[in-house]
Amino acid sequence: MLDRDEAERRAAQFLAEQSRDWGMSSNVRIIPEYCFVDEGTFVAPYDHVEYLDQGVEDMQLGGNLPVAVDLSTGVCRFIEWDEAHDLMERDLL
Numbered sequence: 001m002l003d004r005d006e007a008e009r010r011a012a013q014f015l016a017e018q019s020r021d022w023g024m025s026s027n028v029r030i031i032p033e034y035c036f037v038d039e040g041t042f043v044a045p046y047d048h049v050e051y052l053d054q055g056v057e058d059m060q061l062g063g064n065l066p067v068a069v070d071l072s073t074g075v076c077r078f079i080e081w082d083e084a085h086d087l088m089e090r091d092l093l
Contacts, residue, residue: 004035007042007044007074013076014067014069014076015067027050028061031047037071041068043079048060065078065084
């Protein structure tokens with residue numbers, strides 16, 4: 001079972017790898033204070049660095065789905081829309 005720090009590290013590494021080909025949107029970072037664990041999954045929202053560090057609203061991402069890390073296997077992926085809706089309905093996202 002992964003601890004929170006290891007899950008966050010894996011989520012950040014996964015995001016860095018996946019975002020390499022996103023053009024201007026590739027400068028992204030996990031938002032640690034918004035991360036949480038739900039049913040054995042570490043959920044890691046992220047946004048553009050310029051928005052997070054400098055408040056440049058035009059750089060804020062929209063529609064980006066958080067990274068999910070399975071705490072038992074370490075497998076990373078982006079959550080799907082049905083998962084996002086469920087998390088939003090439960091005020092977790």
